[in-house]
Amino acid sequence: MTSLAPSMPLSAIAADSVCPLHVSGLSKQFASSSTAVFSDVSFRVAKGQSVALIGANGAGKSTLLRCCVRLIEPDAGKIILDGVALSGKSGRDLRQARNRVGFVFQKHCLVPRLSVLSNVLHGNLAHRCGPRNWSQGLARQVDRQQALDCLEQVGLADLADKRCDQLSGGQSQRVAIARALMQQPKILFADEPTASLDPQSGEDIMELFATLGRAHGLTLFFVSHHIEHALRYADRILGLRERQLLLDSSSGSENLQSLRGFYA
Template sequence: MNEKNETPIIEFSDVTKRFGVLTVLDNFNFSVAKGEKVTLIGPSGSGKSTVLRILMTLEPFQEGRLTLDGISYHEPGGRGRFQASERHLRQIRNHVGMVFQSFNLFPHMTVLRNVIEAPVRVLGMQREEAEVRGIDLLQMVGLADKKDHYPAQLSGGQQQRVAIARALAMRPRVLLFDEPTSALDPQLVGEVLSVIRGLAHEHDLTMLLVTHEMRFAREMSDRVCFFDKGRICEQGAPDEIFGQPKNERTREFLSSVLG
């Protein structure tokens, strides 16, 4: 685990999430320290992506408590399926960025405008300032020369790198990656992983990553958590989880995916 700061920026306390009669997270407890890089691994349907979607306020939960840097996801007396006002949810979303499997870029906007649209509209940033920062972020992901292109003119790997720059443009405290390479052709995976690797090594962002790229997870994580049936069965330093897993389910899963 990252030793720089032990204060949890994310804290799930007895969170239960159900889809109808299906319980996806069952009294789930999980915390992440500021600046920590945590990878969630496990079989499909085990609850990994649900954790990210709850953090991004894309899915409500039924029981328990969740805080982000001390901000509760529920307001006292809150109403609606999230038990919170839209204003309160926006406050949370301003601190969280998410990179999805699909790139979700606006096809009618240039690369640069895709990156700066949310900072201008949501954060109220001046367009000139947003453009300078947007070009810096595109430079960071190796795409400054594509700023005037449209998404259809880019490869899948390039589009995902733009999506990463767009997420960073909101200056999030926490950055979430939900299988960011799963929609890419194999030859394009490396360029996206390289950008994520650079972010992990060079920036003090808190990062949660759901991925099936096990070797990458071992390389870039402070901590790896193995999920199964809505619970964390085992967690620890990457060398412990990949080198000497204690849980039988962890061993079975890693044997199946690593061959």
């Protein structure tokens, strides 16, 4: 396993616009717990890189991922997203700072009674507010076409008018990915995107992430319990253990045995 290099000074991080995500000294502790979820976590993600975050159950992987975009508020540390410091931002300023960030959740977070196309259009709410981005019947033609293009990229254009509560788990996750693409993201976060899927659907989703990442030059940062996925679909693997980031290694220098050893 690769040991961590010393963290980069924040001034140097801020000046480096190549890296879309910089985290420095990030810490989080919930009020209900006597110990921190993680402490003093620092790393940087390069443009176009695919990064997997691994760790045992309860290690804080999902919390860390959410803290990186302040969906969960960290207790300490600094985050620079696409060259913009998130610290101190709130409301409209915070939403604007992360409007080029796509986030795919394990639970899909679709509106079941609405159509597939309407759910994809919701990705446009990152850039424009109002009812025209809530329903396909109200949407501008240019936005409808963009949403259809996003569905085409995930292989579901033929299901545009179907209600989301009639979809399989794999189809629902593809709609969630299309919705994220609608934001025209520069970086795509995914929190255990295959956890609720059967093995074949999970493989299909990870292949889709890899294909879209290459096609759009996206930076990918995903949490996974599957070390095989980390090895196959990530350029780099980060590992949380004992409330610290104790693994930062290229996937090419790791294997199943070494990653299993990280959990020991």
